[in-house]
Amino acid sequence: MLDQRKSAILQALVNEFITTAQPVGSSHIKTDTALDVSTATIRTELSQLEKEGYLVKPHTSAGRIPSDKGYRYFVDHLTKPGSLGPAQKQEVKHFFASSHAAIEALLQNTSKLLSRMTNNVGVVIGSLPDTTIIKAVQLLYSSEFSATLIFILSSADVEKIEINFLNHITESDIEKLSALLSSKSINIPLKSFLTSIPVQPENLEFEPMLRDIENAFKAYYSPSNELNDIKSSHLYVDGTSHIAESFEAIETVKNILEILEQQFVIVSLLRDVLDRGLSVSIGSENGLESLANCSLVVTPYTVDGTTVGSIGILGPTRMKYSEALATVAIIGNELSERLSKEGQTN
Amino acid sequence: MLDQRKSAILQALVNEFITTAQPVGSSHIKTDTALDVSTATIRTELSQLEKEGYLVKPHTSAGRIPSDKGYRYFVDHLTKPGSLGPAQKQEVKHFFASSHAAIEALLQNTSKLLSRMTNNVGVVIGSLPDTTIIKAVQLLYSSEFSATLIFILSSADVEKIEINFLNHITESDIEKLSALLSSKSINIPLKSFLTSIPVQPENLEFEPMLRDIENAFKAYYSPSNELNDIKSSHLYVDGTSHIAESFEAIETVKNILEILEQQFVIVSLLRDVLDRGLSVSIGSENGLESLANCSLVVTPYTVDGTTVGSIGILGPTRMKYSEALATVAIIGNELSERLSKEGQTN
DNA sequence: TCTAGCACTCTATTTTATCGAGTGCTAATT
DNA sequence: AATTAGCACTCGATAAAATAGAGTGCTAGA
Numbered sequence: 001m002l003d004q005r006k007s008a009i010l011q012a013l014v015n016e017f018i019t020t021a022q023p024v025g026s027s028h029i030k031t032d033t034a035l036d037v038s039t040a041t042i043r044t045e046l047s048q049l050e051k052e053g054y055l056v057k058p059h060t061s062a063g064r065i066p067s068d069k070g071y072r073y074f075v076d077h078l079t080k081p082g083s084l085g086p087a088q089k090q091e092v093k094h095f096f097a098s099s100h101a102a103i104e105a106l107l108q109n110t111s112k113l114l115s116r117m118t119n120n121v122g123v124v125i126g127s128l129p130d131t132t133i134i135k136a137v138q139l140l141y142s143s144e145f146s147a148t149l150i151f152i153l154s155s156a157d158v159e160k161i162e163i164n165f166l167n168h169i170t171e172s173d174i175e176k177l178s179a180l181l182s183s184k185s186i187n188i189p190l191k192s193f194l195t196s197i198p199v200q201p202e203n204l205e206f207e208p209m210l211r212d213i214e215n216a217f218k219a220y221y222s223p224s225n226e227l228n229d230i231k232s233s234h235l236y237v238d239g240t241s242h243i244a245e246s247f248e249a250i251e252t253v254k255n256i257l258e259i260l261e262q263q264f265v266i267v268s269l270l271r272d273v274l275d276r277g278l279s280v281s282i283g284s285e286n287g288l289e290s291l292a293n294c295s296l297v298v299t300p301y302t303v304d305g306t307t308v309g310s311i312g313i314l315g316p317t318r319m320k321y322s323e324a325l326a327t328v329a330i331i332g333n334e335l336s337e338r339l340s341k342e343g344q345t346n
Numbered sequence: 347m348l349d350q351r352k353s354a355i356l357q358a359l360v361n362e363f364i365t366t367a368q369p370v371g372s373s374h375i376k377t378d379t380a381l382d383v384s385t386a387t388i389r390t391e392l393s394q395l396e397k398e399g400y401l402v403k404p405h406t407s408a409g410r411i412p413s414d415k416g417y418r419y420f421v422d423h424l425t426k427p428g429s430l431g432p433a434q435k436q437e438v439k440h441f442f443a444s445s446h447a448a449i450e451a452l453l454q455n456t457s458k459l460l461s462r463m464t465n466n467v468g469v470v471i472g473s474l475p476d477t478t479i480i481k482a483v484q485l486l487y488s489s490e491f492s493a494t495l496i497f498i499l500s501s502a503d504v505e506k507i508e509i510n511f512l513n514h515i516t517e518s519d520i521e522k523l524s525a526l527l528s529s530k531s532i533n534i535p536l537k538s539f540l541t542s543i544p545v546q547p548e549n550l551e552f553e554p555m556l557r558d559i560e561n562a563f564k565a566y567y568s569p570s571n572e573l574n575d576i577k578s579s580h581l582y583v584d585g586t587s588h589i590a591e592s593f594e595a596i597e598t599v600k601n602i603l604e605i606l607e608q609q610f611v612i613v614s615l616l617r618d619v620l621d622r623g624l625s626v627s628i629g630s631e632n633g634l635e636s637l638a639n640c641s642l643v644v645t646p647y648t649v650d651g652t653t654v655g656s657i658g659i660l661g662p663t664r665m666k667y668s669e670a671l672a673t674v675a676i677i678g679n680e681l682s683e684r685l686s687k688e689g690q691t692n
Numbered sequence: 693t694c695t696a697g698c699a700c701t702c703t704a705t706t707t708t709a710t711c712g713a714g715t716g717c718t719a720a721t722t
Numbered sequence: 723a724a725t726t727a728g729c730a731c732t733c734g735a736t737a738a739a740a741t742a743g744a745g746t747g748c749t750a751g752a
Binding site: 103135136140141142144148150152162207238239240241244245247248250251254255257258260261 | 449482484487488494496498508584585586587590591593594596597599600601603604606607610
């Protein structure tokens with residue numbers, strides 16, 4: 001824990017660095033703070049803060065830059081939750097009040113909103129396979145040898161799986177099968193879908209088709225499939241252009257874009273946060289070389305009290321945390337509310 | 347039309363520039379080509395090519411760079427279709443042979459494949475609202491006041507629309523409505539959906555609900571909604587990190603990323619190509635300041651002979667056109683075949 | 693414990709010099 | 723008429739040298 005003066009200095013330094021992106025020297029801090037001490041005193045303080053790992057010097061005769069530890073302290077102890085201006089609150093309210101016919105569009109637009117309001121990359125992760133429950137099942141006839149299996153999930157997502165049948169099927173077969181599946185599988189977790197349709201005496205005639213469905217389902221959710229996470233929990237990203245604004249080095253930009261393309265990486269980062277609530281992951285805490293200069297501000301969102309996904313922003317470590325935290329928090333809340341209200345998904 | 351020697355010079359110059367990204371001087375061209383003339387002769391040719399608009403000089407004492415017109419000539423007259431190596435053909439075959447349970451995943455992965463094989467941005471556009479036909483309709487009960495309307499389209503896409511009813515509804519209402527819609531709307535174009543359900547004497551009791559559906563549908567496809575194009579024709583983009591490799595200036599990268607985020611811009615660019623077949627759009631031909639240094643190689647794809655969308659790559663004007671054309675063409679073919687076979691979508 | 697003062701460090705910026713790939717022109721050659 | 727050798731000239735790129743100034747760390751005195 002830092003004493004009052006060190007705190008004030010660290011806070012001023014971080015704030016200054018966030019806005020200017022330049023190393024901060026002792027004299028700047030003197031003007032920024034109300035501290036009535038000389039720059040020499042500030043310098044000794046700075047050098048101690050550096051010794052303790054909160055600050056870093058790019059080179060001998062430069063000002064200081066916050067280290068990840070410095071940012072961490074800043075976020076944990078020196079950042080008030082922050083509140084949005086009325087105009088911005090209005091923007092969020094208006095966004096969620098306006099209609100978004102499809103859930104996918106809502107989530108996609110939510111990532112856009114996050115991005116636009118914070119000038120960072122907006123990220124939204126929908127549906128968590130472990131917790132989602134089947135709210136409706138429907139099998140739709142496509143052709144003599146294929147049909148589409150559709151799940152509507154508690155997370156408000158829709159999953160659809162193409163089924164190819166080995167044997168000839170009829171529309172009436174499919175209808176009966178569909179009814180059968182509905183009767184057995186509603187309100188159980190998606191991951192238990194298979195066990196919910198054991199072969200019973202009365203549906204022996206459907207056994208081969210059920211076998212086909214089983215195979216398609218297994219293939220779709222095969223854990224060996226790296227894309228599985230993406231398929232079963234959609235990721236919506238927007239505002240990638242902001243990272244080109246935030247970083248000078250084109251190499252850095254490239255690396256971050258690559259990470260964003262490997263969606264499962266982001267997905268797992270966002271998942272970590274589910275039981276932690278609103279939280280910040282700073283630089284090296286992300287555990288990824290490529291994201292060493294990035295921070296994530298993430299919060300889970302809920303549907304009817306159950307956590308179903310998370311939203312967040314990805315930006316440079318020198319982001320406006322207070323603003324970011326406030327924005328992510330409010331959008332998370334409004335999204336939860338929007339998804340829960342009107343019983344749309346129950 | 348350029349004479350033999352000018353052609354050879356232009357061709358050599360473009361090829362050299364594509365690989366080195368440096369302005370090309372007369373001596374390089376002498377070594378690159380089999381032409382048995384002096385550099386002085388080449389210089390006069392170059393200066394004529396420049397006068398005719400095929401080449402550009404960054405500054406007085408530099409080599410030349412192809413202009414958009416130069417690339418255009420190169421693509422139109424000096425580029426053979428190009429063919430992929432066996433390993434690459436294999437990669438494409440293998441990709442389309444392996445199973446992709448959901449169409450969305452297939453299209454998303456196709457953009458990834460395009461990107462990986464060409465080291466550019468891969469783009470896939472699915473479903474064209476004007477031509478898509480409803481293959482199945484289903485209304486699913488969600489709650490007392492809401493349901494989900496699902497269309498399976500000939501493009502293999504699924505559209506779903508949340509309906510909020512003004513009045514209390516029951517599951518049985520929804521079932522009947524669903525059957526009614528199915529009977530009236532299958533095999534008609536999506537855009538004619540509304541006119542396909544006129545109120546008939548026998549379904550007067552559903553009139554208020556049909557009204558609600560009508561409103562939701564109208565809202566969803568409202569032409570005033572700029573997002574409409576995106577919603578009704580999904581866009582899949584992958585490999586954005588490659589643009590950070592292709593361009594030096596971070597500003598350029600930012601601008602291109604921004605364009606990619608405004609999906610409807612890309613969608614309209616890709617649409618232009620539908621009746622032109624495999625084609626290339628170079629630099630200023632794209633009509634967008636931000637894409638002045640980019641080219642698009644695009645081809646439509648079909649399902650059972652009907653064009654339903656297009657795929658392509660976005661890269662720097664100095665891309666390997668021959669390779670790009672070959673790759674886009676083969677992937678387009680395989681995708682069409684894959685979507686058509688097995689009658690999955692009929 | 694704080695502060696004024698000062699020597700020292702080191703990057704960033706500017707200035708100057710030099711290099712060399714490439715051009716355009718001209719006069720001679722084929 | 724086309725080609726080519728020769729040469730002066732241009733101009734960005736790279737390197738080297740000079741300068742400025744923001745910032746530090748240390749010390750001695752208040």
